[in-house]
Amino acid sequence: MADEIYRSPSSTAPSLATSNFADEGLFGEGGFGKVYLGFLRDINCSIAVKRITPNSQQWVKEYLSEVTTIAMLRHRNLVQLIGWCHDNKEFLIVYDFLPNKSLDFHLHRxxxxxxxxxxxxxxxxxxxxxxxLKEECDQYLSFNAKLGDFGLARLIDHGQESQTTTVMLGTDGYIAPECLVTYKATKESDIYSFGIVALEIAFGKKAFAVIERNGKRFKTKLVEWVWELCRKESLLHTADPQLHGNHEMKPMERLLLVGLACAYPSYFDRPSIPQVVDILSFKAPEMPVSTYIAAPQDNIVTSSASFSFHTGASSRSQTQSSSIASSIHSLKG
Structure with a gap:
């Protein structure tokens, strides 16, 4: 990986590095464009080049400010930005290539x-x-997709609750429901995306999953299928069959409950990321306690329930009214 941010004045270098974006070099495709595998000889580095086509002048301005901000990020769990370039209406973002491929690849193979x-x-x-991103960065980035599939982040200051956009970018299935209505990205919408990924990890199914029922196969949102499992009281017995039962029950309970809470349709009922970290790392003295009655239907509150998060470090307790349903109505320590 390059020690300094690479900036090309034109798309020539990335284009050559990817053999002019040859189909055989196509590595992936998401809500923000296609990704190609390449190699930059001048910095001796394998790269992943995301090729994007902007749809407005405002989009171009956002692209410029956002890649500048992404360049300042350094974290072991964030894909490292190597550089970017743009000319002739072609916008390219160059990332460090991850030879082990993505979570999506390994989880769904x-x-x-x-x-x-x-x-x-x-x-x-x-x-x-x-x-x-939320607690330690000087500036806050709101991601509308998985962290490994950055796309173009919406830049949001700590003091600003949300930002409006005229075009909702992101990978379908990971975008919070309120973003599709309000076109506003918030910290809570990132929590929603994390919740979907958490459920993917537990169940081994994509954000849009193919489910079999009564001998018929159909496609549905993963989170909706999970709520159905809650109503049938079979949530904890439907882990990814490829695990062959080789998983610890208490960590699975934590991941499932955190995933459900994060992917709750009402953004103000989702947990904070410090609460999520405390629960998953077993720093919280207790699991979140839930007494749910009915699952959310079309994001409309149909009944009330209590949902409390207990975090050991700060002893914070947050009681929320929601319409979440779950068969996990007594999951303590």
Whole structure:
């Protein structure tokens, strides 16, 4: 990885590095564009080049400010930005190439070789990265997708609660429901995205999962399927079958409950990232205690319930009214 941020005055270098964006070099595709594998000889570095096509002049201004901010970030759980370039209406972002590929690749391949210990470590790493962005950075970045699939982050100051955008960018399935209505990115919308990834790690299913019911297969949102499991009181018995039952029950309980709480449709009912870190790291003396009645339907509150987070470090307790449903109605320590 390069020690300094690489900046090319034109797209020539990344283009050559990727053999002019040849199809055989296509590495992935997301809500922000296509990603190509390449190699920069002048810095002796394998790279991942994200190729983006802007759709407005305002978008260009946001791109420039955002890549500048991303360049200042340094964290072991964040993909390292190497550089960027733009010319002839072509916008490229160059990242350090991760030879081990993405979480998405390893989690959804068959067979999946991610053990439970590795999965839990990954969840903790993602939570750590979010904590860094939210609590330790001078400026706050709001991500609308998985941390490993940055896209273009929405730049938000600590003192600013939300930012409005005319175009909602991000990977479908990870965008918080309020963003689709208000076009406002908030810290809570990042928590939602983390919750979806947490559920993916536990269940081994994509954000849009293919479910079999009564002999028929259909596609649904992962979080909606999880709520259905809650109503059937079978949540804790439906972990990823590729784990073959080789997982610890209490860490699984924590990851599932945190995932559900983070992916709750009402943004003001989601936990904070310090609470998430405390629970997953077992620093909290107790699990969140939930007494849920009915699952949320179309983001409308249909019944009330109590949901409390207990964090050992700060002894903070937050009681929230929500419409969350779960068969996990008594999960303590």
């Amino acid at each position: 068959e067979p999946c070789f991610l053990t439970w210990d590795k999965r839990y470590k990954i969840a903790m790493g993602l939570a750590s990265a979010l904590f860094y």
